Amino acid sequence: MPQIEAIELDGHGPVYDQIKRAVTAQIRSGAWKPGDRLPSEADLSQSLATARMTVNRALRELTEDGLLVRRRRAGTFVAQPDAPAALLKIVDMAKAIPARGQTYGYVCETDDTVPASPAIAKAMRLPPGARLQHVECLHTADGEIVEFEERWINLALLPGAAQAGFDTEGPGGWLLRAAPWTEAEHTVSAVNADADLARRLGVEPGAACLVLERRTFQGQDVVTYARLTHPGSRHSMTERFSPQR
Amino acid sequence: MPQIEAIELDGHGPVYDQIKRAVTAQIRSGAWKPGDRLPSEADLSQSLATARMTVNRALRELTEDGLLVRRRRAGTFVAQPDAPAALLKIVDMAKAIPARGQTYGYVCETDDTVPASPAIAKAMRLPPGARLQHVECLHTADGEIVEFEERWINLALLPGAAQAGFDTEGPGGWLLRAAPWTEAEHTVSAVNADADLARRLGVEPGAACLVLERRTFQGQDVVTYARLTHPGSRHSMTERFSPQR
């Protein structure tokens, strides 16, 4: 049970917002980890010299955002970031496939430390030649290939990726543990499989494939870039959302 | 300036939640339209016999959800649902294309009242043969085709669609006015263009195309079903979001 030190406000803007920023910073920096318990509202309001309602609003909104989990009498905890949002149900195959009752399989084809090519460097906002861990792997459901994953991890931010060993587990799970709280950006497009891709995915050359590109950020820095390719006819992804914004 | 009548609470659950439901119901039902002004917090708290903080929380959360817009001194208004969420930037081409500085073009190819085919009926949760307005149209940017839209509108819910006339304006804009507040569900997939689709989109047969299917709901009922097809190489869509949930 980790001891959580007091946080400090920065004096900018509304107090509830300062509290939100301070708590978020602790979580994003990794000082507070998933499962850690926060001080109670009473403790926080005393140590920050604010009303409990103000602390309550801050923690309530962070809970809305999914950053915290709260249980009456038990307390407030840093959330486990294990339920990827909306579109991304598709992204972590290691979880999505068993969830549909299929058996999940994983094959690692490449796991190397490489210098960034110009194209990847640009996508990751890095200078060409920056050190990256490059992983290529396949995800299968009941033996059928459902996703080809190409991934580049920024070793400057996550040096551990070079020794992680992605031969039995995909990068998705490891990243979730190593850098749990991030932002992501997605791009979806369709391409015809070229000879190489067709061979890897086990489809006819020219077959339509769905490509999902994902960049994961910590602040302004790109932590990892992934290109996830799906045989078109075999996969689709669904998202449902409430009111417009 | 429409006069807004008092709303009523239902006594179930927290008061702020009752207020949220009551306001949402007014908006979803169309009784309060985009741009309408709500009573002030002071008025509402008096007429509902609750504290202003409670009303404030309800309206603040609905504003978070994008249902309302608030301006100091001016008041609280039903939001204009004109900024489609995340993924859907791609959906309303009539807005997305000018926003990128390109000139937008529209061609209507079909606008008929038809009975629902079995496949469409299933997708729209309707009995086969139900009356639908069926529209097929093209969206262009700087003269190039960027989207082929096939749309079916449930005439039982929106009888006006039969007389709307989609020859100069796409169904997107009309629907936004006719049924502004809804929920939507999206599915993305990739297909190879068949001969017919290739001809319509002006691409080679077999070219990979991105297909976005969209079902729009009012409660449990499907208001409209759309299949939006994009020439793969020419289009992609991007979404960025903050912390996981």
Next chain:
DNA sequence: TGCGGCTAATTGTCTATACAATAAATTCCT
């Protein structure tokens, strides 16, 4: 008419307090 300043309506935030709901922890009883 147009501009500048004033007024006041409205939302935004903060506080202090109170009580309800929940469920973990403890005590008590057998």
Next chain:
DNA sequence: AGGAATTTATTGTATAGACAATTAGCCGCA
């Protein structure tokens, strides 16, 4: 020991009151 009852820490909601911030609308003046 184990189960039931009780205690209590913690969050959840509601309230009344206060002041700050914003700005639409009005008034006066040139």
